[in-house]
Amino acid sequence: MFKDIEHLIRLAVVMGIALVAFVLLRAAVVPKSFGEYGHYRGNAIAEIASLPIAHAGREVCEACHVDVVEQKKLGKHVVVPCEACHGPQAKHADDPGTIKPPKIDTAVVCARCHEANSAKPKGFPQVASVEHSGGLACDTCHQPHKPKIGTEIKTATGGKR
Amino acid sequence: MDITRRRLLLLLPSAAVAWKFVQAGTPEAAPNYKTSEHWWGMLIDITECIGCGSCVRACAAENDVPDGFYRTWVERYHVTDYEIERPQVDSPDGGKEGFPLNQDASGKNFFVPKLCNHCADSPCTQVCPVGATFVSPDGVVLVDKSYCLGCRYCVQACPYGCRFINPKTNTAEKCTLCYHRITKGLTTACAEVCPTGARQLADLKNPKDPIHEFLRTHSVQVLKPHMATGAKVFYNGMDGSVR
Numbered sequence: 001m002f003k004d005i006e007h008l009i010r011l012a013v014v015m016g017i018a019l020v021a022f023v024l025l026r027a028a029v030v031p032k033s034f035g036e037y038g039h040y041r042g043n044a045i046a047e048i049a050s051l052p053i054a055h056a057g058r059e060v061c062e063a064c065h066v067d068v069v070e071q072k073k074l075g076k077h078v079v080v081p082c083e084a085c086h087g088p089q090a091k092h093a094d095d096p097g098t099i100k101p102p103k104i105d106t107a108v109v110c111a112r113c114h115e116a117n118s119a120k121p122k123g124f125p126q127v128a129s130v131e132h133s134g135g136l137a138c139d140t141c142h143q144p145h146k147p148k149i150g151t152e153i154k155t156a157t158g159g160k161r
Numbered sequence: 162m163d164i165t166r167r168r169l170l171l172l173l174p175s176a177a178v179a180w181k182f183v184q185a186g187t188p189e190a191a192p193n194y195k196t197s198e199h200w201w202g203m204l205i206d207i208t209e210c211i212g213c214g215s216c217v218r219a220c221a222a223e224n225d226v227p228d229g230f231y232r233t234w235v236e237r238y239h240v241t242d243y244e245i246e247r248p249q250v251d252s253p254d255g256g257k258e259g260f261p262l263n264q265d266a267s268g269k270n271f272f273v274p275k276l277c278n279h280c281a282d283s284p285c286t287q288v289c290p291v292g293a294t295f296v297s298p299d300g301v302v303l304v305d306k307s308y309c310l311g312c313r314y315c316v317q318a319c320p321y322g323c324r325f326i327n328p329k330t331n332t333a334e335k336c337t338l339c340y341h342r343i344t345k346g347l348t349t350a351c352a353e354v355c356p357t358g359a360r361q362l363a364d365l366k367n368p369k370d371p372i373h374e375f376l377r378t379h380s381v382q383v384l385k386p387h388m389a390t391g392a393k394v395f396y397n398g399m400d401g402s403v404r
Contacts, residue, residue, distance in 0.1 A: 040295035044305035045196070051341035054223040055350045084215045084354040088222045112213040112259045113356060119237050119263055119270035120211045124357075 056093035058082050064096070068145055075146035085109050085144070106138040194344045196298040200366040201338055202393030203352070204375060205274055207400075209359035212237060212272035216351035216360060217257045223339060223350035230325045231255040232336040233276035233351055240402045241268035248402040273396075273403050274360060276351070277302060277323040277336035278384060281391030285315040285324060285335075294333065300365075300393060301340055306332040320388050338362075365393065 036042030061082040062069045072078045083089055085104060092099045107129070116126040129135065141149055212235055220226060220233045235256030239249040253260065256272075263270055279302050286294045286302060293308035294315055309332035316324045316333060327334040339349035343362065347353070352360040363372035375381075375397070382399045383392040396403070 037298055039292040041305050045297050048340050049344040053342055055353050057347050080356040084356045118266035119272055124211055
């Protein structure tokens with residue numbers, strides 16, 4: 001009955017070797033954390049979580065710039081976070097001595113929020129800057145940390161220490 | 162084995178490569194953060210958005226997003242009269258530098274910030290052939306760029322157009338909900354800089370998060386609910402014309 005099966009045994013041996021090779025290769029190639037939580041590399045989560053941050057967050061800013069906090073409390077800009085206007089400052093927060101935030105051009109920064117646009121919510125304060133100031137920098141008249149004219153706290157450096 | 166100068170020179174590069182692998186295997190773990198205790202989403206209040214583009218600029222700076230690509234962007238809608246099915250939408254440079262004056266002030270005009278919806282049943286992760294993109298245990302859709310082939314299946318699968326191929330790395334990229342920030346107890350870069358509070362990070366598993374009170378008391382929608390993606394970016398005050 002089982003005559004002339006030598007060629008089948010040879011085939012089975014070859015397939016067995018191929019299977020072992022596949023299993024070994026797979027074990028070597030697939031990362032250890034693959035499948036830890038699902039069909040993906042589990043370590044990827046911690047890798048993405050360990051990326052460096054660029055924005056320090058307003059609590060970090062306010063820990064040092066106490067005078068600005070006091071000034072902002074008196075005006076509507078109290079709700080505006082520092083880095084909305086000043087940009088990402090995590091590097092400055094890590095090394096305040098050497099890395100200084102760039103000077104802000106108020107004619108550009110203020111206009112981003114306050115330039116009149118029909119799509120903005122109706123109650124939001126807006127001006128057409130050409131008519132309002134003729135392109136003058138906004139901090140000529142307004143103190144950005146406390147924008148209502150006539151109520152600002154006078155500091156020689158405009159809120160900076 | 163004697164360490165000769167020649168052998169040492171041969172060994173150094175391989176040691177360097179080996180050390181890199183050792184470092185890659187042990188990424189810095191975020192202390193006190195348990196993925197099982199969070200389920201992240203976001204709340205966007207359209208009635209508060211002023212289209213300043215702070216979120217788009219902050220996102221680009223925080224995540225090193227190349228010019229001309231956006232992990233988040235702001236759209237301006239213009240809907241005339243009853244033409245709710247045909248809104249006019251523009252988003253110059255993703256709204257990064259704000260919006261030019263809309264000459265036609267008639268009809269309805271409003272801004273809609275967009276980002277990845279971090280779907281609970283995300284179409285984009287289902288199509289990935291290699292397991293390079295996934296929903297993390299805390300509900301954030303992430304891309305493992307060391308595993309991504311750049312096949313673009315996920316870019317096509319996302320119904321919200323939230324993915325792109327980074328031209329530098331040739332891998333898929335998208336909003337990570339600032340995973341490197343929220344795991345450290347910070348909010349996302351876009352929510353951090355939003356001057357009106359129109360964007361708020363929400364932890365749906367945290368019973369003390371104000372999101373629960375907000376969802377209970379407001380008429381909130383998600384984008385494309387008919388696609389059953391389980392989107393977790395909730396929009397307050399959204400018009401029916403928003404796609």
